Amino acid sequence: MSAGFSKTTRRVRTRRGVVWLGQTCNLRCRFCYFQTRVATREHPDHPFMSLDKARAVCSTLRGRYGNTAVDIQGGEPTIYPQIEALVAHCREIGLLPTLITNAVALDDPQRCRRLKQAGLRDLLVSVHGLGAAYDEAVGLPGAHARQMKALDNLAAEAIPFRLNCVLASSVLPDLAAIARLAVERGARVMNFIAFNPFEDQQGARSGQDVHRYSEVAGPLADALDHLEANGLEANVRYLPLCVAQPRHRKNFYNFQQLPYDLHEWDYASWSWSGRNPQRRRDGELEPPITLREANRRSKMFGHDGYLEDASVSVEDEYRHSALIRAREHCGYRFAPACAACALKDICDGFHGDYSSLYGADEASAQDLPGISCPVGDPRHLIREQVKIVEDEDASWAL
Structure with a gap:
């Protein structure tokens, strides 16, 4: 493993928080959790919040919940007008910042350079297909080429990154190629996420984008084998454990396992930052709550x-x-x-x-x-x- 990283089998609870800046995005992914909020400018979750409010959320994650890292997401955080200032604030208070991003806007090398200078720790890049299949899935011609250019820029700036991939039907033919891409481009981690209908997708998905788990299992196992053979950490989210081959059970994370992944979100702070007042432009922040109070x-x-x-x-x-x-x-x-x-x-x-x-x-x-x-x-x-x-x-x- 290159400088800056170690390997471990010790499992401790994560100290990573999450903040949503608002559901403003430069893509229209067909299987986005927030597809209605992204498409509807009038939705209260759509507009980006102010820098002051975003700073206050991050300061609460650090000061009240003891988080030491944070995932910043939108919508699309790279197009948030004050993103460098927010990244710098997180660094100043001891909260190591990650952006969850489609990376399309990072085809501009100057954006990458400014984020690195501000103190960005790493990126979690969503790769939901390759080539024309990706462009169709996200609703933007040329998006795949821009995303690949962004990965070139990250390599040039030595900015670490991890990859996310939703296991939608349109992605399965590219699954092996995405695993190879992760290895060839030097991703630190590869995540595969079952297409579960959280948020706006709840109760609304159809068989168009959802394969049976039995059909996902084979391509997924092949991708995991390739990643394992090349020493790359791979994680599978939200699939029943019986979908896993015995050799891959260690890679499967349901809700009970998520708190023990350092790159996932702390349930205590998530129970607060995930509530509407903390993810909308308008309104005051709520007082922090404990996990026990949230469970209550x-x-x-x-x-x-x-x-x-x-x-x-x-x-x-x-x-x-x-x-x-x-x-x-x-x-x-x-x-x-x-x-x-x-x-x-x-x-x-x-x-x-x-x-x-x-x-x-x-x-x-x-x-x-x-x-x-x-x-x-x-x-x-x-x-x-x-x-x-x-x-x-x-x-x-x-």
């Missing part, structure tokens, strides 16, 4: 007494939050086959919208050698994965 508002755990139990551990609070996100917010379901699965207690199951399209009969009970009862620790599988840790995090993460 759920239908699942708000009235069963656990929140008044002083013996409830922080680990349990995070696990409760994971269950709320999966079952209450997204309607994940289990199939009859799940009852006999050794992984049922650390797996989300099948997303509610997916089940409404295809059911859950693809589920299959999984066995683990030497284990006769369901696994109870969400880290049981992922602790075998070798993950990268930036040197700036090494004092607490290694």
Whole structure:
């Protein structure tokens, strides 16, 4: 591993927060979580917030929640007019900034240079296909060529980057090529994300963009094998664990595993920054809340007494939050086959919208050698994965 990074199998809770600047974007991705808000200028989430408000959100993430890194996203953060100033503010307060971006605007080398000078830590670049397939998926002719030019610019400026890829139907033919791209261009991490209908997509997706998990499994396994063979960290988000080949179980992250990925979001601060007042231009920020207070508002755990139990551990609070996100917010379901699965207690199951399209009969009970009862620790599988840790995090993460 090149200078600036280490490898580890230790799993600790992430200290990364997230801030949404507003749903203003230069693309119109067909499967965007926020497609209505991006397309509707009158939506209260659409306009970018002021620099002062964005700074205040980031300062709360650092000062109140103890976050040490932050994902800044939009919409598209590279077109936020004061993005360099916000990046510099994050650095000044000890919050290491990442931009979640399509990178199209970074085909301008001067933008890359200014971001680096401001203190940008790295980028998480969304690559949802290649060539004409990408252009069609994001609604902009020439977008793929601009994105590839941006990767050239990042290499020239020595700006680290990771890649995100949504497992939509249109992307599957390019999955192997995207894995090769990640290796050839020097990405630090490759993430594959199931096309789950969060936010504006909830209840609205169709089979046009959603393959059956059984059809995703083969191309995904081939891509993961290529990344593994080349020493690149790969993660799969929000797929049932039975979709994984046994050799790839360590790479699969459901809601219970996410808090142990340093590049994912801390549930405590996310429960605050993800609420409307913290992601809109208009209105005042809400007072910060604890994770226990956020859990109290759920239908699942708000009235069963656990929140008044002083013996409830922080680990349990995070696990409760994971269950709320999966079952209450997204309607994940289990199939009859799940009852006999050794992984049922650390797996989300099948997303509610997916089940409404295809059911859950693809589920299959999984066995683990030497284990006769369901696994109870969400880290049981992922602790075998070798993950990268930036040197700036090494004092607490290694």
